């Protein structure tokens with residue numbers, strides 16, 4: 001089976017987490033953590049910084065690897081590295097590829113229709129977030 005390796009950012013800001021809605025492709029309209037496929041020679045940290053600049057035009061700091069999920073989709077196997085990440089001060093996301101975005105409180109994480117692989121990430125987040133939603137425990 002085809003395998004793809006992807007990095008995603010769990011962007012946090014003032015106690016909220018960013019969910020973005022895919023604007024194209026097989027999973028169009030599904031909600032995800034922004035990010036994309038690793039390129040040859042790139043570290044996961046370099047990949048996530050590059051992808052977020054391309055998709056949202058902001059500089060981020062990947063602070064910790066929250067989890068790596070493995071998921072079998074019908075057409076490929078996905079390995080996704082998820083980085084708890086901060087946005088550089090005073091920056092605002094610009095939706096260059098997504099059709100919508102929401103800054104969710106920890107209590108609102110179930111309010112959007114996540115892509116299948118992301119359900120495990122959301123579970124992991126719920127267990128690890130502190131009550132203020134500002135840091136991982």
Ligand SMILES: Nc1nc2c([nH]c(=O)n2[C@@H]2O[C@H](COP(=O)(O)OP(=O)(O)OP(=O)(O)O)[C@@H](O)[C@H]2O)c(=O)[nH]1
Pocket residue numbers: 004006007008027031032033034035036037038078080115116117118
């Ligand atoms: N970025 C991202 N991709 C995810 C998530 N969950 C998930 O299943 N995926 C899957 O991982 C793959 C990521 O590919 P992508 O299309 O975002 O990567 P990319 O920006 O490099 O894409 P491109 O090939 O269109 O240039 C997609 O098949 C997507 O459906 C997620 O939370 N974030």
